[in-house]
Amino acid sequence: MEKSGMSTSKDTSINNSTTVAESLADQLRCALATAMPLLSELSDEHVTLRPVPDQWSPKEIIGHLIDSASNNHDRFVLAQIRTEYIFRGYEQNQWVAVQQYNERTWDELLRLWEALNLHLAHVMAAMSEHDLVRKIRYATTPEKPMTVEFLLNDYVGHLEHHLTQILPEYQRISTGYR
Numbered sequence: 001m002e003k004s005g006m007s008t009s010k011d012t013s014i015n016n017s018t019t020v021a022e023s024l025a026d027q028l029r030c031a032l033a034t035a036m037p038l039l040s041e042l043s044d045e046h047v048t049l050r051p052v053p054d055q056w057s058p059k060e061i062i063g064h065l066i067d068s069a070s071n072n073h074d075r076f077v078l079a080q081i082r083t084e085y086i087f088r089g090y091e092q093n094q095w096v097a098v099q100q101y102n103e104r105t106w107d108e109l110l111r112l113w114e115a116l117n118l119h120l121a122h123v124m125a126a127m128s129e130h131d132l133v134r135k136i137r138y139a140t141t142p143e144k145p146m147t148v149e150f151l152l153n154d155y156v157g158h159l160e161h162h163l164t165q166i167l168p169e170y171q172r173i174s175t176g177y178r
């Protein structure tokens with residue numbers, strides 16, 4: 001992978017060689033930078049309320065995104081270390097229920113969610129073109145291999161999908177998880 005620091009000064013205006021991985025990481029950073037101020041403004045009453053009894057509150061949606069970040073942290077790292085890596089799934093609704101996200105303060109949840117994702121953006125940006133074409137599989141659908149690039153794109157799209165549930169005006173950037 002070419003690092004921009006290696007290039008001569010005259011070519012910077014034409015091509016700063018942003019990699020696909022760096023571009024996906026930038027989408028994630030941009031989503032965080034856009035959403036954080038809007039999320040921070042929401043009242044504690046609003047973010048604790050479940051619209052209907054079996055739907056997540058905004059705190060629980062951010063909790064689900066924290067679970068997504070922590071599970072995908074494993075995946076983003078292990079996909080680069082192991083060949084033939086099969087992802088375990090996780091019981092999304094039970095993860096949210098067990099952790100009682102509604103009992104946490106909104107500010108603490110947001111800071112945890114942001115910090116985890118800033119680190120994941122860093123991990124994503126460091127991936128090479130070779131890493132992105134590696135194949136990974138889910139235990140539930142082992143017959144359908146997917147690339148690491150698909151996984152990263154899907155991760156950012158999934159995050160934005162849930163952001164739009166809390167922030168209806170949020171404009172998605174990612175092409176993933178449509």
Ligand code: NI
Pocket residue numbers: 064158162
């Ligand atoms: Ni989800």
